[in-house]
Every structure is written in C-alpha cells, then in structure tokens.
Amino acid sequence: MAFHEVRFPDNISRGARGGPERRTQIVEMASGDEERNGSWADSRRRYDASYGIRKADDLAAVTAFFEARRGRLYGFRWKDWADYKSGLPSSNLAATDQTIGTGTGAATTFQLVKRYASGAQSWTRTITKPVAGTVTLALNGVAQISGWTVNTTTGIVTFAAAPALGIAITAGFEFDVPVRFDTDTLDVTLDFERLGSITSIPLIEVRR
Structure with a gap:
C-alpha cells in the first residue's frame, strides 16, 4: 500500500466531520419481516476535512498536503479527535x-x-x-x-x-487512522476578501 507516514494538520482535522461506516444488506419480505446481513466484518471510517478550514492559511496547508500526496495516490495519518x-x-x-x-x-x-x-x-x-x-x-x-x-x-x-x-x-x-483523499480534485473558492474555502475534502480509511 502506497503510504506516507505523515499526519494531516491537527489544527484542521480538529474541526472535521466524520466517523465509522458499516455496510448492511437488508431484504424486506412480503410479510414485512427483514433479513439483515453485515457485508463488512470491520467498519470503515469516512471524514470531511473541509469543516476544519477557518482561514486562508489553512486552505494553503491543505492544498500543499493534497499535492504532496498526489491526490488519492498516497495514504497518510489522520487524527480522529473523537476517537484517538x-x-x-x-x-x-x-x-x-x-x-x-x-x-x-x-x-x-x-x-x-x-x-x-x-x-x-x-x-x-x-x-x-x-x-x-x-x-x-x-x-x-x-x-x-x-x-x-x-x-x-x-x-x-x-x-x-x-x-x-x-x-x-x-x-x-x-x-491515528490510515486514510487517503477520496477525490483527485480540490474545488477551491475565493471570495472578495481573498478568504478561501473548499466545498468538500472527503477522506476514507484505507485497509490492507
């Protein structure tokens, strides 16, 4: 697995959103009964780092981090402030x-x-x-x-x-959680005061 042993900036990950995801198949019978099957033995975590960006310098740091990881190519460490x-x-x-x-x-x-x-x-x-x-x-x-x-x-x-x-x-x-970017594009917006924002920065846990 292509992985860089470097952590995403803590000051930005602290304001991010996300958590564990499960994959469950549900079949509903004609009677209304259900059959449920867990497709994954383990959960997988997803995050959105865009909520942690509060100033232009944060935007620049994320852009540099994204470019250094070559988008989705290299995984990296992520501090999940809700579970670390x-x-x-x-x-x-x-x-x-x-x-x-x-x-x-x-x-x-x-x-x-x-x-x-x-x-x-x-x-x-x-x-x-x-x-x-x-x-x-x-x-x-x-x-x-x-x-x-x-x-x-x-x-x-x-x-x-x-x-x-x-x-x-x-x-x-x-x-830390091993993650990668779940996009190869950063959609950056600059307003009149030159303050930047990114609509979404999706991250997904990588499993070997």
Whole structure:
C-alpha cells in the first residue's frame, strides 16, 4: 500500500466531520419481516476535512498536503479527535487500557487492538498506526519500561522474551487512522476578501 507516514494538520482535522461506516444488506419480505446481513466484518471510517478550514492559511496547508500526496495516490495519518485513545476521552492513558493478548511462553509478537463493547456485544479494532512515544505496556498489570518495542507503522509489539503462559498483556496508546483523499480534485473558492474555502475534502480509511 502506497503510504506516507505523515499526519494531516491537527489544527484542521480538529474541526472535521466524520466517523465509522458499516455496510448492511437488508431484504424486506412480503410479510414485512427483514433479513439483515453485515457485508463488512470491520467498519470503515469516512471524514470531511473541509469543516476544519477557518482561514486562508489553512486552505494553503491543505492544498500543499493534497499535492504532496498526489491526490488519492498516497495514504497518510489522520487524527480522529473523537476517537484517538485506548481509553475514554476524559481519562489519561494507562498501560492496562486494552488487552492485546495472553502469554503462551513462545509468542513474542502481539498486535495492538482496541475493543468497543456495549452490553454483551463487542467489536475489536486492529490498531496499525500508534503514535510514537505514547505506547505503554503491562504484564499482569505491572508496567514494563523495557524489554519490548513497538512498530509504529504496523502496531505490532515485539517482546525480547516471550511472556510466560497465561500472562495478561495490556497496552495504552494514542493512535491515528490510515486514510487517503477520496477525490483527485480540490474545488477551491475565493471570495472578495481573498478568504478561501473548499466545498468538500472527503477522506476514507484505507485497509490492507
């Protein structure tokens, strides 16, 4: 996947709109009953960055970013201000936020994930773009300062020595969403005061 490990300007993404999308097929019977089938196992996020543009300099920054990514060609990092932490938005990061695996005595690599739960149901999201310097780990609740590394381009944690059988492996982290522009055209408008705007800047999550 063609991807640039650079993040869209935070001051503009903070004012954007968007969130998760699901794809569900619904067949309605003659009786009025429905049959529903989820076409996607995982959600996919969409955003519109145009709502974050507040001044001409923002417009120039987006245009430069768009040109450097060659439109839709290269993916990039995006901070979803509504969902960028392993824990609750109001809480500080903790090494016990998310369970990412259980020790087997042999496995040394584990994927960062975030679990979304409501009642008895949950969905686990693979985190591939953790933010450098934010990842913390714990084994059975005890923080691990060393003995591990994390690949910030894949979200894979590697231990120098395999955690023992049955050991709970948890992590705390901030993360970005891998996205790309969903257009090859920026429709820019300049008014009489030379203040610019763009009608829409659609972005879509990229999945490998």
